[in-house]
Amino acid sequence: MIHINNLxxxxxxxxxxxxxxxxDFSKGKITGVIGANGSGKSTLFKLISGYIDVLPGKIFLEDIDITFDPILSKSKVSICFDSPSVLKPLTVNENMEYYNLLFKKPAETISxxxxxxxxxxxxxxxxxxxSFGLTQRLNIATMLLRDTETLIFDEPLNGLDPQSITILRELFLRYKEKGKTLIVSAHLLAEIEKITDVVVILKEGxxxxxxxxPSKAHNMFFLAECENTSLNKIYLNNIGPYSESTRKLRICTRDIEGLEGMKVVSQTQQIEDIYNFLYQYD
Structure with a gap:
């Protein structure tokens, strides 16, 4: 379990x-984190995995504040960035053996x-x-050697062919069954919809x-909006996450009770509809 508190x-x-x-990111769950470029996805992942220092009381890993035990995040969290990082002169197997000098896993683990x-x-x-797809898969293979409890995949599907996407989709589901905490970001919303248990949308941080x-839980969401005023911001802060643009405040909610002054635009169970609605700019 990872808990992030007002970070x-x-x-x-x-x-x-x-x-x-x-x-919160839970064990045995796949959380999809989506958002436009610059929305804060990679920054969030770097903070969780210890690449960027954080203030005390902001990130807890297994109820331990990583500020006071920074080695914990390094030993419990693995991250795979969107740019594959492999040793190009070496073969696939030699890459695995090289990284395994750190982790000392049995030879059959590599196989x-x-x-x-x-x-x-x-x-x-x-x-x-x-190819790029095979290089990305090798990049992920070296990451899996660490065998950590939390696996973060930052845009792992970018530029991949359909076969590689299928292979990674099946991999994510297998590691979920192993009880791992998986966090995946992607611009392919259809794939996020297929594999995730929880969906987080970031906008401007x-x-x-x-x-x-919503598509898995068969939950119907109301897409509603109101004028961008200080009073409406205070009101929405008491309800839950909302999206802000120049003229409008937008919220996606399962319950429209109490949303006085809000205009319901539509209803949906589709991630793409929710994403496009919350990302509208006026």
Missing amino acids: SFYYKKSSDGVKNVTL DILEELNLTNFKNYPARKL RVVFNEVN
């Missing part, structure tokens, strides 16, 4: 970052991981000769949606 972080000379983020990612037939290929995957 804010901004880069120097930039407004990019995350603002007042409170989230099992390569099999899981359909890389066995390529184990003697130099990494520089692999803020959480604007955080719910059980």
Whole structure:
């Protein structure tokens, strides 16, 4: 379990970052984190995995504040970034053996991981000769050697062919069954809808949606909006995450009771509809 408590972080000379983020990531669940480029997804992942220092009381891993035990996040959390990082002169198998110098897993563990990612037939290929999809799968294979409780995949599906996407989808579901905590970001909303248990939408560093995957739970959501005023902001802050644009405040909710002054625009169970609605700009 990862608990994030009112976390804010901004880069120097930039407004990019995350603002007042409170989230939980549970074991045995796949959480999809989606948002436009610059919405704060990668920053959030770097904060969770210890690549960026955080203030005390903001991120708890297994009820331990990672500020006081930063090694914990390194030992319990693995992250795979969207740009594959492999040793190109080495073969697939040599890459695995090189990284395994750190983790000292049995040889059969390497074989099992390569099999899981359909890389066995390529184990003697130099990494520089692999396609982008195969390189990404090798990148994930080296990550899996760590065998941590939490696995973060930052845009793992970008630029992949349909076969690679299917292989990764099946991999995510297998590791969910193993009781791992999986966090996946992707721009392919149809894939997020297929594999996730929980969906989080970030916009300009803020959480604007955080719910059980509506298509899986068969939950109907109301898409509603009101004028962007100070009073309406105070009102919505008491209800839940909302999206803000120049003229409108927008909320996606299962319960319209008490939403006085809100205009219900439509109803949906589709992630894409919710995402597009919350990302509207006026």
